[in-house]
Amino acid sequence: MTATHSPRFEELIPAYALGALDGDDLRELEEHLETGCAECRRQLDLWQGDLEELAASVTPVAPSAQTRERILRVAGSSPRRWAPPGWLLLPVAALLLLAVWGVAGQVRLRGQVERLAAERDRLEQRVASLDQQVRRTSEALRVIASPGVQSVVLAGLGPTPGAAGQTYVNPRDGSALFYAFDLPALAPDKTYQLWIIHAGKPVSAGVFEVDQRGHATLRVEALGEIAETDVWAVTVEPRGGVPQPTGEMVLKG
Amino acid sequence: MELRDAQEAGLMGRIAAGDGEAFARVFEVHSAVVLGLLFRMLGRRSEAEEVLQEVFLQVWTQADRYDSTRSTPRGWLLMLARSRALDRIRWREARRRREEEAAVSGAHLELVPPLGTERLESAERRDQVSSALGLLSPEQRRCIELAFFEGLTHTQIAERLEAPLGTVKSRILLGMNKLRQALSSAS
Numbered sequence: 001m002t003a004t005h006s007p008r009f010e011e012l013i014p015a016y017a018l019g020a021l022d023g024d025d026l027r028e029l030e031e032h033l034e035t036g037c038a039e040c041r042r043q044l045d046l047w048q049g050d051l052e053e054l055a056a057s058v059t060p061v062a063p064s065a066q067t068r069e070r071i072l073r074v075a076g077s078s079p080r081r082w083a084p085p086g087w088l089l090l091p092v093a094a095l096l097l098l099a100v101w102g103v104a105g106q107v108r109l110r111g112q113v114e115r116l117a118a119e120r121d122r123l124e125q126r127v128a129s130l131d132q133q134v135r136r137t138s139e140a141l142r143v144i145a146s147p148g149v150q151s152v153v154l155a156g157l158g159p160t161p162g163a164a165g166q167t168y169v170n171p172r173d174g175s176a177l178f179y180a181f182d183l184p185a186l187a188p189d190k191t192y193q194l195w196i197i198h199a200g201k202p203v204s205a206g207v208f209e210v211d212q213r214g215h216a217t218l219r220v221e222a223l224g225e226i227a228e229t230d231v232w233a234v235t236v237e238p239r240g241g242v243p244q245p246t247g248e249m250v251l252k253g
Numbered sequence: 254m255e256l257r258d259a260q261e262a263g264l265m266g267r268i269a270a271g272d273g274e275a276f277a278r279v280f281e282v283h284s285a286v287v288l289g290l291l292f293r294m295l296g297r298r299s300e301a302e303e304v305l306q307e308v309f310l311q312v313w314t315q316a317d318r319y320d321s322t323r324s325t326p327r328g329w330l331l332m333l334a335r336s337r338a339l340d341r342i343r344w345r346e347a348r349r350r351r352e353e354e355a356a357v358s359g360a361h362l363e364l365v366p367p368l369g370t371e372r373l374e375s376a377e378r379r380d381q382v383s384s385a386l387g388l389l390s391p392e393q394r395r396c397i398e399l400a401f402f403e404g405l406t407h408t409q410i411a412e413r414l415e416a417p418l419g420t421v422k423s424r425i426l427l428g429m430n431k432l433r434q435a436l437s438s439a440s
Contacts, residue, residue: 019400063284068280
């Protein structure tokens with residue numbers, strides 16, 4: 001039981017304070033002291049106070065003038081207030097400057113690298129966006145600039161009178177480009193569907209969503225035979241589209 | 254803690270803050286007794302002065318470690334000095350130590366002249382401790398001195414004195430208790 005204070009420890013403490021304890025006695029007391037016994041700690045301090053008297057009972061000896069000077073010089077020009085010799089100042093200053101410059105340079109370079117990386121990411125996105133625009137514009141130009149291209153304007157109907165549409169049809173290959181403007185966004189389970197009504201029969205030309213501005217572009221391929229008299233229409237249909245129009249018509253032209 | 258101890262504890266705080274005047278003051282007050290202890294333990298003046306420098310360098314650089322709740326500044330200095338001296342003793346060869354002991358007997362000790370009441374009080378206290386030690390049996394006193402000034406343990410003292418271990422232990426315990434009684438009745 002090393003944790004409980006006992007007279008046994010009190011007997012060991014004087015010799016411990018003296019530094020004479022060894023072997024099992026020392027181990028036993030040290031284990032006990034590690035438990036933080038306040039009484040033993042107090043007694044140890046008392047014994048050390050007595051030993052201070054024993055230590056101080058020696059005959060005093062005055063330090064030599066040399067020792068005295070050396071010791072007092074420690075405090076007079078201590079490491080905390082150490083002044084380097086003049087010849088050392090310049091190289092030390094140069095080294096310090098180099099070190100500061102080096103660290104500052106690294107910090108500055110790291111900042112630049114981070115800024116350049118961010119700029120590179122931004123430009124990559126910009127390039128991708130421009131690529132997409134160029135591709136769309138090229139496709140549009142290919143359709144619009146084709147010889148014999150036909151343009152049909154679609155007007156807004158009942159619920160969306162402000163909306164409009166435009167189709168460019170290339171009668172040679174049956175491809176077409178459709179643009180929608182100012183159509184309202186739909187519920188998630190709905191979609192816009194483009195139709196071409198040829199000889200009285202509606203044929204699906206695809207489904208599309210509008211962006212935040214209500215705009216949309218739809219590329220239509222291989223529609224087959226398209227006549228100038230064909231009617232273009234947009235209806236609201238269940239998401240995914242339907243084979244035959246079932247919903248309300250919002251554009252027609 | 255007495256008023257003077259409290260004032261000196263304040264000096265330790267100033268030393269920790271880099272106050273050279275406070276350091277000089279502590280040196281003036283305690284260097285002689287610290288060197289006396291080192292000389293008593295190491296037996297050679299030059300070595301004792303070397304260790305004195307080490308001790309005061311430690312005071313200058315580590316005064317923040319001084320704990321006024323555990324000891325007086327003098328007690329701390331003496332324990333630092335004793336610890337350093339014991340390190341030296343432990344690493345010293347027995348033959349070399351015998352040579353140095355011979356040097357001690359031939360050395361001229363420069364006794365510090367008593368200056369002012371401080372020194373007189375120290376001298377009085379020293380006499381009291383000497384008287385207290387005088388109350389111990391020569392065997393008890395020898396055992397305590399071997400442990401304290403030479404750093405020997407129970408077992409080493411028993412070997413040195415060729416005495417039973419139990420006897421050494423009880424001499425030290427009885428001697429320490431007698432020392433305390435004498436010191437407390439003296440103060």
